[in-house]
Amino acid sequence: MPHRRLALIDMGTNTFHLLIVELPDDGQAAPRPLLRTKVGVRLGEGGISAGRIAEPAYERALHALLGFREEIELHQVTDVRATATSAMRVTENGPELVKDIFEQTGIRVEVIGGDREAELICAGVRQAVPLGPERHLIMDIGGGSVEFIIANDTTIFWKRSFEIGAQRLLDRFFPEPSGIMPAEAIVAEQHYLAEVLAQLTAALAEYPPVSLVGASGSFDSLADMQLGQLRPEAELPPSTELALSSFRHSYQQLLSLNHEQRQALPGILPMRADMLVVAAILIDYVLNLTGLTRIRTSAYALKEGLLAEML
Template sequence: MLTIKKYAAIDIGSNAMRLLISNIVEEKGKTTQFSKSSLVRVPIRLGQDAFTVGEITDENIDRMIDAMKAFKLLMKVHRVEKYLAFATSAMREAYNGKEVVDIIKKKADIKIEIIDGKKEAAIIASTDLNYLLKTDENYLFVDVGGGSTEFSLFSDGNLIVSKSFKIGTVRLLNNMVNDIVWQEIEKWIKTNTQGYENVSLIGSGGNINKLFKMSGKSQEKPLSYIYVNSQYTALNAMSYEQRIAELGLNADRADVIIPAVKIYLNAMKWSGARNIYVPKIGLSDGIVKAMYYGKI
């Protein structure tokens, strides 16, 4: 007997908002399968508001309402039976974040929860990585967002420690990350990976996914530190316009990809990782699976 359920996750980030609709296939005697039915990404850069002026502007509130109404209709058309909507760094820091949540509930009938960095890291870490995590190896999971980056250390297939830092692509673009934050991250990574041999990175986020896609590698193959560093140098040498015209990057991706790659490179350097694996997972995937297994 085959049963198919449809769950959805809304991830309201600092650089974009995403709606993931997933098919959940249940079959007796077999492992539950999760597959993407639809993914919609709307480039509303809330972090530009939250991190510079401290509030979500009226213009972006209107855009959020329109996006949420569209998400609501898409979930109806797909016959989604259950959903959760989580907002992260930008909405956490905007002083009118809770007010925006109330407005969207009233006008779009979407209930949003603003989550802290610790819960964000836990949801991402709950994503099923068993197929990737080899029990005799160690991994540093790095999820780079627009306003925050989550680091989680896995060893022998188990989560050892995780931490969220206020560093992300939108913050870096606006020169809002000082040397002290970089030093804190370096210290945390070196301290927590000390004693663990052969650490590899697992990268999550739209920017590392794009870089991986550009590499043309098959999904199970990692990117080397040398390759990532060479791409970082090449991207830096190009203008914003060239990255759009020659590489086909979206306008809202062509600027943030450089600071994102810088975070991954530093994480590799400080952990001693030579390779970075890039499975297609993120907060929205974690929300769906955590919702299904009753963890949230």
């Protein structure tokens, strides 16, 4: 009997991820990863704030899924699970894209809600970071939404998804990101976050965490900046300790450089050079709000959570 192979697709607002694993026959051993890849689709670019997926982004999405389809066939995958999040959840032509993807690739996409997204992210992070019995604040900055989860290794104490992802923050506070982000725009974003994240502030008072665990591209980028080199997806360790001093240094760089200079920073993926500015302001806001000094990154998120749940 051929081995069972699973493909897990996470269609985020910035990046589409594909993970292909082989399941052991006995069900005892851990699944063996065969492929871990991602495509920068920028599904939210030029439209998410207006509630539509723009035509070029729509085409990029179909193109990425056709590429994934080839890999799935090449690896003789037996089961495919595909989930889509914020961009397809809230746009008027999201359902149309789901239909087109199925018609062109045979891949069925499940559009999931913010709460479910937070649960899966937590399940994925638990595979990468040993949380133990203490509470941690898990944060995943997507392009469309940001998930916050207060959890330990067994319990989720509180979770919430906010539609304040990096693409939305960029559209709102830094629409012309060729230069340096103006000081008044930084202040405006901070005020906006204080307003929107009132429920997070209340939850933190009720369930104070001991550390921040960041899942998502922005945190991977900050870990790469700390190292001074861009690591490919397959080489990322499950978790990296991000020194607070390193974050502060990267944050100052991001705020003081223009687009070209940011793109030239070692460890930065060019497509993240602008979003990372507004994402870092959000991370800084959360650090100031909580007073936390320990930051770890998790290379695992939604798709690994889905895998853990399926097993």
